[in-house]
Amino acid sequence: MIEIDNVHKHFGTLHVLKGVSLNVKKGEVLSMIGGSGSGKSTMLMCINGLEGIQKGSISVDGIDVHAKATDLNKLRRRIGIVFQQWNAFPHLTVLENVMLAPRKVLGKSKQEAEAIAVQQLGHVGLGEKLRAFPSRLSGGQQQRMAIARALAMSPDYMLFDEVTSALDPQLVGEVLDTLRMLSKEGMTMIVVTHEMRFAREVSDRVAFFCQGQIHELGTPEQIFDSPQKPETADFLRSVL
Amino acid sequence: MFFGASLSWNDILFMLSGAVTTIAITLASVAIGTSLGVLFGLARAGSPWWISWPIGGILDIFRSIPLLIQLVLFNSFNSMFRLHWPTYLVACLCLGIYAAAFCTEIVRSGVTAVPTTTRRAARSLGLTWFQEVVSITLPMATRIVFPSWIGLALGVMKDTALVLWIGIVELLRSSQIVTTRVQEPLLVLSIAGLIYFLMSFPIARLGAQLEKRWRIQ
Ligand SMILES: Nc1ncnc2c1ncn2[C@@H]1O[C@H](COP(=O)(O)OP(=O)(O)OP(=O)(O)O)[C@@H](O)[C@H]1O
Ligand SMILES: [Mg+2]
Numbered sequence: 001m002i003e004i005d006n007v008h009k010h011f012g013t014l015h016v017l018k019g020v021s022l023n024v025k026k027g028e029v030l031s032m033i034g035g036s037g038s039g040k041s042t043m044l045m046c047i048n049g050l051e052g053i054q055k056g057s058i059s060v061d062g063i064d065v066h067a068k069a070t071d072l073n074k075l076r077r078r079i080g081i082v083f084q085q086w087n088a089f090p091h092l093t094v095l096e097n098v099m100l101a102p103r104k105v106l107g108k109s110k111q112e113a114e115a116i117a118v119q120q121l122g123h124v125g126l127g128e129k130l131r132a133f134p135s136r137l138s139g140g141q142q143q144r145m146a147i148a149r150a151l152a153m154s155p156d157y158m159l160f161d162e163v164t165s166a167l168d169p170q171l172v173g174e175v176l177d178t179l180r181m182l183s184k185e186g187m188t189m190i191v192v193t194h195e196m197r198f199a200r201e202v203s204d205r206v207a208f209f210c211q212g213q214i215h216e217l218g219t220p221e222q223i224f225d226s227p228q229k230p231e232t233a234d235f236l237r238s239v240l
Numbered sequence: 241m242f243f244g245a246s247l248s249w250n251d252i253l254f255m256l257s258g259a260v261t262t263i264a265i266t267l268a269s270v271a272i273g274t275s276l277g278v279l280f281g282l283a284r285a286g287s288p289w290w291i292s293w294p295i296g297g298i299l300d301i302f303r304s305i306p307l308l309i310q311l312v313l314f315n316s317f318n319s320m321f322r323l324h325w326p327t328y329l330v331a332c333l334c335l336g337i338y339a340a341a342f343c344t345e346i347v348r349s350g351v352t353a354v355p356t357t358t359r360r361a362a363r364s365l366g367l368t369w370f371q372e373v374v375s376i377t378l379p380m381a382t383r384i385v386f387p388s389w390i391g392l393a394l395g396v397m398k399d400t401a402l403v404l405w406i407g408i409v410e411l412l413r414s415s416q417i418v419t420t421r422v423q424e425p426l427l428v429l430s431i432a433g434l435i436y437f438l439m440s441f442p443i444a445r446l447g448a449q450l451e452k453r454w455r456i457q
Contacts, residue, residue, distance in 0.1 A: 050360055050363065050366055073366050073368050074366070076363070076364055076365065077365075077366040080364075081361075082363045083357075087355070087357050087358045088358075088359035088378065089375075089376055089380075090457060091379045091457060100365070100375060103250070104367055105365060105367060105371075109316060133457040149365065150365070168439045221331070224282040
């Protein structure tokens with residue numbers, strides 16, 4: 001379970017998160033929607049400790065992410081994150097991209113790591129591309145590789161930050177299909193997305209971010225069909 | 241007797257032994273310069289200003305004072321303070337630090353060219369800072385700045401000629417000695433030039449080969 005309690009985050013003088021509280025249960029799929037600059041990406045970065053927080057707390061399975069004593073490198077094994085930019089490691093083949101963390105972080109042997117990587121890459125439909133370098137892949141393929149790379153650590157949680165925003169429209173579908181598959185398999189996911197139809201389809205709950213706060217939280221039906229706050233309704237009108 | 245009146249095989253061998261000294265000093269200096277350059281470059285790229293600026297400032301001094309002056313000064317300190325360091329060590333340290341000053345900026349520019357998001361993606365997989373630097377940042381940066389680094393290495397090789405001023409007999413000095421004996425300056429210098437070229441050529445070729453291989457990626 002991810003427990004976010006009254007989190008405040010500043011970048012210098014900019015107050016980006018203003019008291020966010022939220023719990024995400026095991027097996028749940030939560031979508032975060034909201035306007036540009038509302039703090040969604042920052043929220044995800046705080047969950048795996050890539051960004052610090054100034055107030056409040058975030059804990060993952062009872063471990064306080066921002067406590068001094070917490071071994072973040074260890075905690076991050078359990079939280080996969082995939083970003084908008086594909087972030088392939090360009091000097092490594094597709095297979096090596098996925099093998100890297102199991103080898104370095106989990107200490108797997110070359111054979112074990114390769115077996116894991118082959119399996120995960122097959123899972124996201126890249127079984128044919130193992131020896132290719134990322135520059136030879138399409139954006140959608142690179143993004144699926146990034147997903148396989150995160151999955152290779154067998155994380156308990158997956159965070160997705162607008163993973164389709166930088167893709168050509170015809171490539172969005174294949175990446176969303178991969179996310180659908182993960183949700184069917186019971187992966188706990190937080191998905192920041194601008195794809196409203198997708199959010200409605202896969203989410204158990206939807207959180208609407210506005211100016212650094214969760215303005216409205218509810219089931220997809222509640223948020224999309226009968227939003228209670230005028231800001232939510234305005235936002236949905238602007239994107240649909 | 242070959243070539244002209246008095247140039248002998250022994251003279252050529254003497255010059256070749258000078259070339260070996262040139263190669264040895266080059267390798268040692270480039271090794272020192274690159275190791276320090278990577279350390280300082282990483283520090284310059286990833287530290288707060290109060291670490292980054294002093295390093296940059298001190299290295300700027302070494303970059304802007306002519307190498308010859310540094311060699312002569314360093315060598316004089318060596319005897320003034322009775323350090324009794326071998327002249328070769330003085331030469332390698334001096335050239336090494338001089339190379340490090342340039343290499344630091346090369347490394348810094350390479351490291352800052354690696355996208356932050358790529359580095360974050362690596363850290364998010366649970367890699368430590370050190371693991372990330374070794375497996376992601378340095379390989380990526382190397383590919384970006386490799387041509388500059390090859391240029392630096394070739395430059396250091398030519399700069400080794402200056403160590404003759406502190407009494408080391410490397411390729412240029414050995415050529416001068418031969419010249420004073422046989423009085424054929426043009427011939428001897430042409431041979432020396434050819435040897436310099438033959439030493440640089442493999443480095444430049446190796447660089448081109450690696451670049452080609454990396455471009456395929
Ligand atoms: N590293 C940073 N330093 C300073 N300000 C930042 C940094 N990262 C984000 N911000 C600022 O924090 C605010 C929230 O950014 P964030 O990226 O979390 O928004 P977002 O909801 O993900 O928006 P988008 O939909 O555009 O991705 C923005 O005003 C942004 O400019
Ligand atoms: Mg964002």
